[in-house]
Amino acid sequence: MGPGNRPLDLEWLEDFMALADTGNFSRAAEARAIAQPAFSRHIRSLEDWVGVELFDRSAHPAALTPAGQRFLPLLQNVLANLEAARIKARAAHDTAAASLRFAATHVLSLTFFPRWLVGMEAQLRMGPIQTMSDSSLACEDLMLQRRVQFVLCHGHAAVPGRLDEGQYPVLRLSDDLLRPVSAAAPDAPGQPLHRIGQYSPVPVLAYSEASGLGRIMRSRMRGMFADGGDAVHAPQPGMEHGVAVVFTAHHAALLKTMALEGRGVAWLPHSLITEELRSGSLVPAGDDSWNVPVEIRLYRQRSEMAPAAEALWALVQGQQVGSAGNVPDQ
Structure with a gap:
């Protein structure tokens, strides 16, 4: 005898337990x-799978062989673990169904999301909340894979992303502004160390391909950043010397540090640099014509969601969109 390639039927295990308990077929x-x-x-098939006889059929009642005696406690553990796994899997499913699952871009998870969430919790009992912070590209992937119910990210009406192309429902929660900023010149407080149009070329700290802000910047100021990241371009009339991308990342917080x-010069969300602008450690690197207005958006799954998620969407949808938003000073 021997198991060969024959699959194991879990029903045989239950049958084995019943016969071991009664001793009577x-x-x-x-x-x-x-x-x-x-x-x-079934009992014979199980014995064929194990490769030995598990019951002494000559005994009355049927008795376990030494192999069967060894098999019994191990099988009891296996069945107990399977039942525990089933219970835990159902509990995990119930917890996930009852929770709110957000994906938020790095910068908004640090700046906008905590304050916005407190406001929502003051109006709605939400229960468990799961939040994943990542690049815009990764957040879109999580939504497309149905691993989250909501995505919080920046957006621009003229620069559609994958969720827009997929016609995912979206609400505008607030406004933000990408502002070109530089460290202050050490010998001239309040003046930028790097100014757009002043040097040849202006060193630029750019967003990577995975960044939604980078997608917006590349579209709105096409020609400013070379595809390879190292060429010099003149983005518009009046800017004679162009720019050179000297550093690339998809974290706005990292670009701020640099x-x-x-x-160099980085186009950073106003919501991220409010304190630095106030203290003067960062200053505008160009006039307001270089600012890029953006929206803070909340996307949701297209299909019906858990009741808690639908309640949150209804609450946000019912509010006057943008009325409580933080519109930065320009």
Whole structure:
């Protein structure tokens, strides 16, 4: 005998437990609600799978062989673990169904999301909340894979992303502004160390392909950033010397740190640099014509969601969109 390539049927394990408990094929078959011939075939199939006899059929009642005695406690553990796994899986499913699952871009998870969430919780009992912070590209992937119910990110009406192309419902929560900023010149407080149009070329700290802000910047100021990231371009009339991308990342917070270190000009969300602008550690690197207005958006799944998620969407949808938004000073 031997298992060969024959698959194991879990029903055989339950049949084995019933026979080990009663020692009688007829009573065990009755307890399992199966005809005795079929029950006997199941026991034999299990023995074929194990490769040894598990019951001494010459004994009355049927007794476990030494192999069966060894098999029994191990099988009990296996069945107990399977039941525990089933219970835990259902509990995890119930928890996930009852929770709110957000994906938020790095910068908004640090600036906008905590304050906005507090406002929502003051009006709605939400229960468990799961938040994943990542690049815009990764957040879109999470939504497309149905791993989250909501995505919080920046957007621009003229620069559609994958969620817009997929016609995912969206609400505008607030406004933000991408502002070109530089560290202050050490010998001229209040003046930028790097000014757009002043040097040849202007060192730029740019967003990577995975960044939604980078997608917006590349579209709105096409020609400013070379595809390879190292060429010099003149983006518009009046800017004679062009720019050179000297550093690339998809974290706005990292670009802010590099700007504070004096490494170049970065277009950063106003919501991220309010304190730095107030203190003067970062200053505008160009006039307001270089600012890029953006929206803070909340996307949702297209299909029906859990009640808690639908309640949140209804609450946000019912509010006057943008009335409580933080519109930065320009």
